[in-house]
Amino acid sequence: MFGLPSWVLPYLGVLVILGVTWVVATLAGLLLGSLMRHSAPQVAAAARRIGPLIVWTVGLLLAVQEAGLSIEILAVVVILFGIAAILALRQPLENLGAKYFSDVYTPFRVGDSITVAAYSGKVIEINAMSTVLLAEDDRLIALPNSLLMREAVINSSPKAWKKLTVPISVPASADLARLENEILKSLGKLRVRLDKRFPPTVVVKSRTDQSIDLILTLMIRTPEERESILAEVNRRVHGALQASRARSNAPPGPPPGATAPASPPSSTPGAGPPG
Amino acid sequence: MEPLTICVNSQTPLLQFLPPPEDTPGAAWPGSARLDEFDEGVEYRFSPGGVTRMVYPLLRRLLANGVLAGASWVALNSVGPRQVRADGLTLENVALDPLRMGGYAKTKEAIWSTVHGLEPPPAVDDLFWSEEFTEYAFYNRVTAERIRKLDADLDFDAFYIHDFQQMPVGQMLGSLKPKIFRWHIPFEAERIPESWRELFVSYLAEYDVVVVSTERYRAALTTLGYEGKSLRMYPYVDPREYRRPTKKVVEATCARWGVRPDDLVILVVARMDPTKAHDRAIQAVAKLVPAYPTVRLVLVGNGSFSAASGGLGLSKAARWRAHLEAMAHRLGVGERVIFTGHVGQEALDCFYERAQFTVLPSVNEGFGLVVVESWLHRRPALVTERAGIAELIQDGENGILFDPDDIGSLAQKMRELLDDDGTVSARLAQNALVTSKLCTLARAARGEAELLAMAIEA
Numbered sequence: 001m002f003g004l005p006s007w008v009l010p011y012l013g014v015l016v017i018l019g020v021t022w023v024v025a026t027l028a029g030l031l032l033g034s035l036m037r038h039s040a041p042q043v044a045a046a047a048r049r050i051g052p053l054i055v056w057t058v059g060l061l062l063a064v065q066e067a068g069l070s071i072e073i074l075a076v077v078v079i080l081f082g083i084a085a086i087l088a089l090r091q092p093l094e095n096l097g098a099k100y101f102s103d104v105y106t107p108f109r110v111g112d113s114i115t116v117a118a119y120s121g122k123v124i125e126i127n128a129m130s131t132v133l134l135a136e137d138d139r140l141i142a143l144p145n146s147l148l149m150r151e152a153v154i155n156s157s158p159k160a161w162k163k164l165t166v167p168i169s170v171p172a173s174a175d176l177a178r179l180e181n182e183i184l185k186s187l188g189k190l191r192v193r194l195d196k197r198f199p200p201t202v203v204v205k206s207r208t209d210q211s212i213d214l215i216l217t218l219m220i221r222t223p224e225e226r227e228s229i230l231a232e233v234n235r236r237v238h239g240a241l242q243a244s245r246a247r248s249n250a251p252p253g254p255p256p257g258a259t260a261p262a263s264p265p266s267s268t269p270g271a272g273p274p275g
Numbered sequence: 276m277e278p279l280t281i282c283v284n285s286q287t288p289l290l291q292f293l294p295p296p297e298d299t300p301g302a303a304w305p306g307s308a309r310l311d312e313f314d315e316g317v318e319y320r321f322s323p324g325g326v327t328r329m330v331y332p333l334l335r336r337l338l339a340n341g342v343l344a345g346a347s348w349v350a351l352n353s354v355g356p357r358q359v360r361a362d363g364l365t366l367e368n369v370a371l372d373p374l375r376m377g378g379y380a381k382t383k384e385a386i387w388s389t390v391h392g393l394e395p396p397p398a399v400d401d402l403f404w405s406e407e408f409t410e411y412a413f414y415n416r417v418t419a420e421r422i423r424k425l426d427a428d429l430d431f432d433a434f435y436i437h438d439f440q441q442m443p444v445g446q447m448l449g450s451l452k453p454k455i456f457r458w459h460i461p462f463e464a465e466r467i468p469e470s471w472r473e474l475f476v477s478y479l480a481e482y483d484v485v486v487v488s489t490e491r492y493r494a495a496l497t498t499l500g501y502e503g504k505s506l507r508m509y510p511y512v513d514p515r516e517y518r519r520p521t522k523k524v525v526e527a528t529c530a531r532w533g534v535r536p537d538d539l540v541i542l543v544v545a546r547m548d549p550t551k552a553h554d555r556a557i558q559a560v561a562k563l564v565p566a567y568p569t570v571r572l573v574l575v576g577n578g579s580f581s582a583a584s585g586g587l588g589l590s591k592a593a594r595w596r597a598h599l600e601a602m603a604h605r606l607g608v609g610e611r612v613i614f615t616g617h618v619g620q621e622a623l624d625c626f627y628e629r630a631q632f633t634v635l636p637s638v639n640e641g642f643g644l645v646v647v648e649s650w651l652h653r654r655p656a657l658v659t660e661r662a663g664i665a666e667l668i669q670d671g672e673n674g675i676l677f678d679p680d681d682i683g684s685l686a687q688k689m690r691e692l693l694d695d696d697g698t699v700s701a702r703l704a705q706n707a708l709v710t711s712k713l714c715t716l717a718r719a720a721r722g723e724a725e726l727l728a729m730a731i732e733a
Contacts, residue, residue, distance in 0.1 A: 177416040184409040191404045197470045198477075199403040199412075204449040 013066040021059025025052035037238040041168045044238060094146040109165060112157040116143055161223045162195060166216040166233055168202075170241065171248070172209060179244045183216065186236040193229050195219035276728055278344035280429055282422050283334065284444060285350050285437035286383070287326045289366055292319045292355030304354075310361035319355065323576070323617060324546065325459060325510070326350075328644060329719075330437065331364075332513045336720045338363045342727065347425050349418060367425065369418050378410025383440045389468065390439070390460055391550045391639040396468040403474070412443065419447035426450065433730055436482070445481035453730035456482040459510075460641040461663065462492035464499055476500045483730050488642040489663040506726060509667070510642045511719035514711070517651045520624050528625035532615050538571040539693055542630035542654075544623070544645040545637065546576050547592040552659070553599050555636040555679050561606040562686040567693055570611060574599070575626055577617045627652035632692045632700065635659055638679050646674070650711040655703035657688055667713060673706035 028051040036044040065071045086093065108114050113122050114133070119141050121133030130142040170179060180202045187200045194200075198219040205213040216237065220229050292304070292313075305312075313319050321327040330348075337343040345363065352368035353376065359366040371379065385402055388394040402408060418441065422434065433453040436444050438460065445454045456479060467475060476499055479485050485505045487493050493507045520528070526536060534540060541560065545551035553574055560572045577592055596614060603612040618626070627633070633649040633656045640662035647664070649656040650673075658668055659679045668674040675692070677685045692700060712718070 176420060177413050180416055181409050181413045184412055185406060188404050188406070188409070191400065196399040196404060197473055199408060199474070201446065202416075203446060 014063045017059060017063045017066055021056060025055040028052050028055050037235050039234060041166065041234060041237050041241060045169055107160065108153060108155045112155050112160060115154040115156065116148060117151050119143060162219045164218045164220055164230060166237060168214040168216055168237060170212050172211055173248060174244055176212065179240060182240040182243060183237055186240055187233065190232060193221060193225055195221050278341050279432040279727060280345045281343060281433045281435055282425060282431045283330065283346055283348045283435045284418060284422060284441050285326055285330065286440035287322050288350035288352040288368060289322060289326050289331050289348060290319045290359065291322050294354050304356045306356060307358040308356045310359055328512055329510055332716050333719060333723060334364055335362055336716060337724065342724045347429065349422055367421060369421055371414055375410045375413055378407035379414045381407040382411035386439060390466055392466050393550055399470050415441060415443040416447055419444050422448060433727060442478040446478055454482045455484045455486060455730050457486040461639050462487055462495050464495040467499060472499050484726065489666045491666060508722050509714045510644050511714045511716050512644055512647055513716040514651050517648060518624055520628060525625045525628045528622050529629045532613055534571055534629065538569050539567055540571050540573055540630045541689065542573050542626055542633045543636065544575045547595050549595055550637055550639055552636040552638045552679050554602055555682060555685060556634050557599060557603050557612055558682045559686040559689055560611060561608045563689060564608055564611055572612045573615060573626055574612065575615045575618055575623060627654055630654050632657060635662055636679050637662055647711050647714045650707040653704040653708060655692065655700050667710050673703060673710045
């Protein structure tokens with residue numbers, strides 16, 4: 001075909017499959033990001049990561065098959081390994097999953113007083129496996145996170161219903177001050193639904209070399225509006241995050257707001273913008 | 276305790292760099308520089324007020340006596356090098372573009388005016404939910420991020436954050452290291468609107484210790500609902516900075532500003548700002564002039580960092596001075612009131628020496644260190660009862676207190692001192708000199724060292 005040697009054709013097929021996979025994975029990421037703009041930013045971010053990953057897995061298997069290798073054995077090994085891992089790590093995985101979802105959906109935070117089944121206390125730690133309570137008699141109670149997803153959780157902190165917390169994860173390279181500024185500006189439009197004594201706050205929960213985990217906190221006025229406000233907040237945060245991502249993909253330029261100290265036009269190396 | 280490395284943060288920078296003329300060829304601020312590379316008065320000047328009088332000498336003292344091994348000082352400064360090294364300190368300048376600066380300045384002025392009782396508080400809609408408030412948050416976030424990056428390199432032992440402008444920094448830093456917050460302006464519970472209190476307390480709760488200037492302010496913290504650790508520390512000056520010039524130098528210096536040898540000088544040393552209530556002093560002096568035609572009211576001081584062109588660029592100092600000048604002329608005492616603007620330490624010493632007594636007329640004053648300066652010059656002080664330092668004054672013993680809204684009473688108290696044969700003034704000055712020992716740098720340095728130790732060892 002096209003005068004190419006026959007041995008080239010399978011490799012050409014592999015390249016075509018990889019190319020199509022790249023296009024589909026990119027589209028899947030964008031589509032999921034758009035579809036999930038009302039969801040919690042952390043869930044939307046996870047979907048944007050997992051969707052393309054699945055596409056790539058399928059694409060790579062097809063590419064392997066196109067290269068003339070049998071994928072059946074490979075697929076069986078992967079499936080068996082997966083089943084074994086799930087069986088062996090069922091409990092930890094359940095806790096890990098529960099932790100992930102509890103971060104987003106469970107209405108309690110460190111510092112709140114909660115009751116779960118027969119256990120009551122102040123939440124002092126939420127780790128990957130368990131939520132640790134400090135009971136009134138100074139005992140520590142470690143509740144598996146999976147229990148918190150199965151059992152009713154009573155949060156008895158004063159006005160716990162008012163507090164709306166939204167976890168947000170951004171790349172470590174993000175311009176945090178500007179992102180926060182845009183989120184706060186955008187949420188100002190919702191103030192009629194919020195307790196006006198408390199402007200939204202953004203605190204940094206943790207940082208790694210790759211990402212910054214933030215917690216956005218708002219105080220709502222009416223308990224029944226909690227869900228709808230959360231959806232709207234998610235949408236607005238999503239918009240700010242998209243703008244931030246677009247900025248970081250754009251060619252570099254001076255960041256607005258934080259500027260270099262005023263200098264005459266011939267700027268000196270080293271006199272760059274502050275942190 | 277091992278010598279510590281700390282990070283200090285204040286809005287007002289220690290140094291205000293003066294923009295070079297626009298046509299200076301090839302002029303540019305270096306990214307990092309030593310202070311001795313610049314000329315004082317030509318390329319920079321020290322900011323007037325507490326940062327130069329208190330924070331800078333304190334840090335130098337703590338560095339000299341080995342409490343500190345190093346200190347970085349992060350402040351808002353849009354003009355000048357990004358980093359300046361001076362006397363073992365590293366000054367880190369945070370710059371904001373003018374648009375964001377405007378929003379930040381508007382928010383902090385609204386808080387400042389309310390806390391000082393100058394204006395009714397804005398509605399929460401107009402404050403916490405305004406675009407300007409997001410710029411206030413922006414500035415604090417930029418500052419917190421700068422501090423965090425410095426901490427990553429220098430591994431500070433503690434953070435020392437100064438004044439209400441920087442209140443959110445503690446929350447934004449998110450560091451587990453000790454954080455101290457010093458509140459400098461008045462802290463009266465009744466002046467902080469109900470709708471602001473929980474937010475303020477939530478900011479303050481992020482610090483390990485909150486330091487205020489008087490016992491009254493400390494009690495107000497509790498009234499507001501703050502449950503953390505608090506401490507009262509009187510502001511301070513270094514008495515060695517205050518010299519008594521010779522009579523000849525005093526007369527020559529004062530003559531340059533039009534003070535005549537037979538003038539009875541009443542001195543007000545205060546920033547040109549409505550809260551300093553120079554107008555009360557002018558009105559009281561107007562009542563005295565018929566009986567004391569040689570009385571002269573000397574007003575020393577100009578705008579703060581907020582009013583400086585290299586600072587926040589607010590024009591309230593110029594507006595206030597114009598208002599005062601017009602008032603003095605309207606009252607027929609335009610000739611009797613002298614506006615000196617900013618003067619150097621030597622000239623200031625001369626004015627203190629030349630004065631019969633000093634007046635602090637503020638309608639609200641966080642503390643009132645100029646009163647201590649007056650005491651160090653052995654000059655009695657008439658002090659508004661709304662100043663923090665009023666807590667240290669026993670009326671008629673080491674100073675004279677007055678209600679700044681009662682001009683007649685202020686004029687009467689001035690009259691009594693002008694009529695004094697020297698006996699009352701000498702007793703007041705002697706007792707006040709003893710009181711001034713509570714407000715010295717040496718005492719503060721010991722207190723601050725203990726504070727740092729307490730915060731770190733908790």
